[in-house]
Amino acid sequence: MTLSHYLALSGVLFTIGLFGVLTRRNIIGILMSIELMLNAANINFAAFNHFLYPDRHLGQLAVIFVITLAAAEVVVGLALVMAIYKNLKSVYVEDYNILKG
Amino acid sequence: MTEYIVFYMLATVIAFSALGVVLLPGVMHSALCLGLCLAGVAGIFASLGSDFVFAAQILVYVGGIAVLILFVVLLAGSASDLVTRQINGQWLPSLLICGAFSWSFLQITAYFRPLNCVASLHPGITATAVPAPTVKAIAALMLGDYAVPFELISLVLLASMTGAVLFGRRKAQ
Numbered sequence: 001m002t003l004s005h006y007l008a009l010s011g012v013l014f015t016i017g018l019f020g021v022l023t024r025r026n027i028i029g030i031l032m033s034i035e036l037m038l039n040a041a042n043i044n045f046a047a048f049n050h051f052l053y054p055d056r057h058l059g060q061l062a063v064i065f066v067i068t069l070a071a072a073e074v075v076v077g078l079a080l081v082m083a084i085y086k087n088l089k090s091v092y093v094e095d096y097n098i099l100k101g
Numbered sequence: 102m103t104e105y106i107v108f109y110m111l112a113t114v115i116a117f118s119a120l121g122v123v124l125l126p127g128v129m130h131s132a133l134c135l136g137l138c139l140a141g142v143a144g145i146f147a148s149l150g151s152d153f154v155f156a157a158q159i160l161v162y163v164g165g166i167a168v169l170i171l172f173v174v175l176l177a178g179s180a181s182d183l184v185t186r187q188i189n190g191q192w193l194p195s196l197l198i199c200g201a202f203s204w205s206f207l208q209i210t211a212y213f214r215p216l217n218c219v220a221s222l223h224p225g226i227t228a229t230a231v232p233a234p235t236v237k238a239i240a241a242l243m244l245g246d247y248a249v250p251f252e253l254i255s256l257v258l259l260a261s262m263t264g265a266v267l268f269g270r271r272k273a274q
Contacts, residue, residue, distance in 0.1 A: 001104050001105065001108055001148075001227065001228070002213075002214055002225030002226055002227055003213050003214070003225065003226040003227075004210045004211075004213050004214040004225050004226075005108060005112075006145070006149070007206070007209060007210045007213065008206070008207075008210050009112050009115065009116075009145070010206075011202075011203060011206030011207070011209070011210065012112075012116055012119075012203075012206075013115060013116070013119055013142075014202070014206070015199045015202050015203045015206065016116070016119040016120060016122075016123055017119065017123070018195075018198070018199055018202060019123055019195055019196070019199045020122060020123035022191065022194075022195035022198065022199075023123075023188045023189055023191065023192050023195045024123070024187065024188070024189075025186070025187055025188065025189050026128055026182070026187060028128050028131075028132075028170065028173060028174055028177065029122075029123075029128060029131055029187070031170070032122050032131055032132065032135045032170060033122065033123060035135065035139070035162075035166065036119050036122060036123075036135075036138065039138070039139065039142045039162075042142070042146075042154075042158075043142060043145055043146075046145075046146055046149045046151045046154060047149060049149075049151070050149040050150055050151070050228060050232075051226050051227070051228055052226070054228065054229055054230035055230065057235050057238045057239050057242060058242070060151045060153065060154050060235060060239055061239060061242050061243065061247060063146075063151070063154045063157075064153070064154065064157055064239070064243075065250065065254060067154075067157055067158065067161050067162065068161070068254050068257070068258065069254070069257065070161075070162075070166070071161050071165060071166060071258075072257050072258055072260075072261035073261075074166050074169065074170070075169070075261050075262070075265045076261050076264045076265055076268070078169060078170070078173045078265075079264065079265040079268040079269045080268055081173060081177065082173060082176065082177065082268070082269060083268045083269065085176075085177045091128075091177050091178070091182075094189075
């Protein structure tokens with residue numbers, strides 16, 4: 001196995017997630033696509049740690065921090081989604097225009 | 102040879118379940134595909150020798166975030182979601198943007214190993230050390246040099262928990 005294999009896999013995963021963020025209409029689908037992009041970044045952290053600096057573990061530490069922040073992000077995001085859904089009765093992002101003043 | 106088989110199996114599972122997350126019309130199916138994709142990424146972590154990250158990925162992502170998203174899908178979905186269009190009209194520009202991104206990722210991959218080279222001349226970067234348990238080393242880092250970010254993370258978790266309770270409660274009558 002080489003580093004390039006893992007970099008290619010992470011690139012594919014990030015690109016799929018980016019396409020989902022740009023094209024999904026459902027807000028929950030967009031949140032799931034963001035999780036895919038974060039996972040692609042995590043694969044890169046772990047792969048660089050494993051192949052370039054095998055005696056230090058800073059990449060894995062960064063992965064732990066990213067996982068924790070992703071958990072915090074998705075908890076607040078889903079709570080906001082539920083709060084908006086209670087008011088608007090819709091999960092589609094083009095209906096979310098109540099901030100226009 | 103075995104690690105190639107394991108890698109390509111995991112990569113296939115990850116790629117197709119990620120495509121399922123993005124392209125399937127039902128959000129429920131997308132959430133189930135997301136759980137499969139996160140489990141595949143956990144397998145990639147295991148194949149990279151990061152055992153603690155593997156356990157954290159299973160616990161937090163597969164056991165926590167995927168289940169949480171499933172709950173929200175069950176609460177916020179409606180039966181008409183399955184027949185309405187789930188992709189907005191901008192799929193062609195999005196495809197172009199994704200093409201540009203994948204081209205740049207191809208450049209980064211080729212930086213570490215040129216794609217059209219002879220494999221015996223330029224074998225690419227392979228692992229130099231055998232995988233060893235990393236839990237103790239990560240614990241020493243977390244409670245040593247990186248203690249301040251570690252404590253800041255707990256503050257962020259507390260703030261996000263407070264925010265989730267605040268946004269999720271009913272309005273006071």
